[in-house]
Amino acid sequence: MIERKISASLAASAAMMPQESMLEVRKQHKQLYIGIPKETSFQENRVPLIPESVSLLTNHGHEIVIEAGAGAASKIEDSDFSEAGAKIAYTTEEVYKADIILKVAPPSKEEVELLQTRQTLISILQMSMQNAEYVRSLSAKKITAIGYEFIHDESGVYPIIQAMSEIVGSSSILIAAEYLSNAFNGKGELLGGVAGIPPSVVVIIGAGTVGEYAARAAMGLGATVRVFDNSIHRLRRLQNRLGRRVYTSMLVPNTLLRELKSADVAIGALRSSEGRTPVVVTEEMVSEMRVGSVIVDVSIDQGGCFETSEITNHLQPVFKKYGVVHYCVPNIASRVSRTASTALSNIFTNILLSAAEEGGIDEVMWKDRSVRNGVYMYNGSVTNRYIADTCRLPYKDLDLLRAARL
Numbered sequence: 001m002i003e004r005k006i007s008a009s010l011a012a013s014a015a016m017m018p019q020e021s022m023l024e025v026r027k028q029h030k031q032l033y034i035g036i037p038k039e040t041s042f043q044e045n046r047v048p049l050i051p052e053s054v055s056l057l058t059n060h061g062h063e064i065v066i067e068a069g070a071g072a073a074s075k076i077e078d079s080d081f082s083e084a085g086a087k088i089a090y091t092t093e094e095v096y097k098a099d100i101i102l103k104v105a106p107p108s109k110e111e112v113e114l115l116q117t118r119q120t121l122i123s124i125l126q127m128s129m130q131n132a133e134y135v136r137s138l139s140a141k142k143i144t145a146i147g148y149e150f151i152h153d154e155s156g157v158y159p160i161i162q163a164m165s166e167i168v169g170s171s172s173i174l175i176a177a178e179y180l181s182n183a184f185n186g187k188g189e190l191l192g193g194v195a196g197i198p199p200s201v202v203v204i205i206g207a208g209t210v211g212e213y214a215a216r217a218a219m220g221l222g223a224t225v226r227v228f229d230n231s232i233h234r235l236r237r238l239q240n241r242l243g244r245r246v247y248t249s250m251l252v253p254n255t256l257l258r259e260l261k262s263a264d265v266a267i268g269a270l271r272s273s274e275g276r277t278p279v280v281v282t283e284e285m286v287s288e289m290r291v292g293s294v295i296v297d298v299s300i301d302q303g304g305c306f307e308t309s310e311i312t313n314h315l316q317p318v319f320k321k322y323g324v325v326h327y328c329v330p331n332i333a334s335r336v337s338r339t340a341s342t343a344l345s346n347i348f349t350n351i352l353l354s355a356a357e358e359g360g361i362d363e364v365m366w367k368d369r370s371v372r373n374g375v376y377m378y379n380g381s382v383t384n385r386y387i388a389d390t391c392r393l394p395y396k397d398l399d400l401l402r403a404a405r406l
Contacts, residue, residue, distance in 0.1 A: 030360045031061050032352060035089075035098025038067040041105035043314045045073035045337035046344060048102045048122075051084040053349040058085030060356065067095045074337040100361060102348065106130065112137050118379065120361045121145045122348070125376060125387075128302065132391035135382065139393070142380035144361070148347075150384070151374035159370075162209050163343040168332045169213025169269065172296045173202070173221070175332070176265040179294045179318065179325050186325070187292030189264065192221035199224045203259050205280060205305055206269030207234040207248070210298050212241055214267045219246070226259045228280075229270075257285050264290065268297035268305040276303040283307045291323035301330040366402050 034057070036048060047070055049057075054064055064086040068078050078088050089095045096114040101107070103123035107115065112134070115121065121138070125147035138145055152158040177191035178184055180200070193199025202218040204211045207229035215225050215238065226247045229235050235248040249255050260266060260281070266289070270277050277299040286295070286308045297309040308321045312328045314335060319326050333340040351371060355364040365372050376384035381396040388395035 029061075030356050030363075031063065032057075032356050032360075033099040034062065034064045034352065035095040035101050036064065036066045036070055037092055037095045037101070037103060037111065038070040039073075039103065039105055040108055040111065043331060043334055044105045045334040046104045046341045047071045047074050047076065047337075048104050048341070048344050048348050050074075050342055050345040051076065051080040051086075053345040054081055054086045055084035056349060057352060060353065062352070062356065063087070063098075065089050065095055065098055067092060071341075073334075074341045076338075076341075100352075104344065109134070109137070112141075115141050115143060118142045118144070122148060122351075124149050127387060127390065132393065135377075135387060135391045135393060138377055139380040139382065143377055144365075144375070144379055145377040146361075146365075146371065146374040147376050147384075148374060150376060151370055153370040159347050160344065163347065164333050164340065165209035166213045167336060167340055167343065168298055169210040169215075170217045171332050171336060172210070172214050172267050172269075172298055173217035173265075175327055175335075176202075176267070176294045176296050177221070179327065180264060180292075184318075186294070189292075191218070191265065192223050194222070200264040201226065201259075201262055202265045202267065203228070203256075203263040204267045204269060205229075205251070205256075206267075206271065206299070207231070207238040208269060208271055210269035210271075211267070212238050214269060215242060215246065218265075219244075223265075226263070228256055228259075251280055253280075253285075256280070257288065260285055260289050262290075264293050266293070266295045266306075268295065268299045268309070270299050270305045272302050277305050279303075279305055279307050281306045286324055287322040289322070289324050292325070294325045294327065296327045298332065300328040304328060372398060372402075 057064060066081050066086045066088060068088050068090050082088050093114060100120045106123050106126055121143055148160045151160060180186045180189045180191050182188045191200045200223045202223045203226045204214050205228050207227055211227060215227060218225050227238060228249050228251050230251045239246060239248060286306060295306055297304045297306050299305045300309055300311055309326060309328045311330060312318060314329055317327055317329050354368060355361045358364040358367055365375055375398055376387050378398060378401060382388040382393050383396055383398040385395050
């Protein structure tokens with residue numbers, strides 16, 4: 001009995017004694033070394049970071065080297081970058097000595113040769129324009145590559161694709177308005193409507209983000225909008241987001257043809273998750289459209305959803321067929337490069353700051369699922385099944401690589 005009392009007393013006194021506490025181990029902040037080369041792709045006018053973002057990153061202790069003239073197409077001077085804390089490089093080779101290469105367009109074959117072993121590359125991939133040899137050349141250098149078009153969160157939102165789609169959707173209507181007017185030898189009509197004059201009719205094919213923002217812009221100008229899609233869910237979602245009732249229809253050929261005959265503007269905004277965009281407007285349908293009407297085929301980077309579409313560029317953006325103006329420039333966002341660059345910069349800055357806080361690109365890759373979704377190559381191993389199957393290369397699951405690493 002006495003022994004129990006003594007044991008209880010000792011236990012009570014031990015409980016009152018100061019105990020060791022676990023101290024949180026702070027994440028190791030890592031200084032990033034980021035290189036931004038000048039874009040060499042045809043008519044790529046965007047830049048991945050604007051001076052405001054460069055200033056934010058350099059104030060956090062990161063080193064950024066930018067090739068001279070990288071921001072010229074977006075009307076950003078080298079002095080703007082240098083005043084923000086970046087180092088201006090006068091040779092491309094100097095930029096490619098950085099640990100992280102940040103680009104808008106994918107590197108050309110010549111630029112791939114400049115990449116260093118085990119570098120990190122952040123850019124778009126545009127797999128439809130690449131081949132197996134290109135992917136092998138990255139793999140041979142043990143590159144870790146993040147394709148920003150693949151970055152998405154658990155809800156399926158692709159932040160960079162969505163931002164560019166919003167810009168392209170709004171721009172498509174402004175472009176159509178220009179080619180309807182006399183300014184570009186159009187038929188001299190105002191896109192929209194004024195009192196006493198019937199409003200213009202805009203047919204939008206595709207109810208995704210591009211279609212939604214095209215509809216917003218067209219309705220804001222006073223046009224009558226008709227939206228077609230092959231998904232009732234997307235059509236219903238578009239109506240809810242617009243906050244008003246608009247004409248919507250499934251992609252029924254006869255119904256689409258009837259609306260195209262009276263349309264002043266047709267916007268092609270369909271997207272394909274893999275491969276080519278399906279052709280939903282045949283050449284015969286185009287031939288029955290009004291002379292002087294305008295087609296803006298935003299889907300042209302995936303082949304286009306109009307049978308008559310042919311790729312054009314910013315220098316010669318249009319051609320006519322059956323009297324219908326066709327605007328088929330793949331990279332519409334470069335037309336408003338300053339706005340597009342700012343949108344890209346906002347997203348890249350958050351990713352880079354998170355990477356620094358977590359201890360580097362590798363660390364944020366493992367801890368942030370959305371960034372991990374964008375990784376299509378890790379230390380030379382292809383980690384995107386679609387790319388591996390397309391190029392007939394060995395595939396390695398990134399989550400398994402992560403588990404092995406842990």
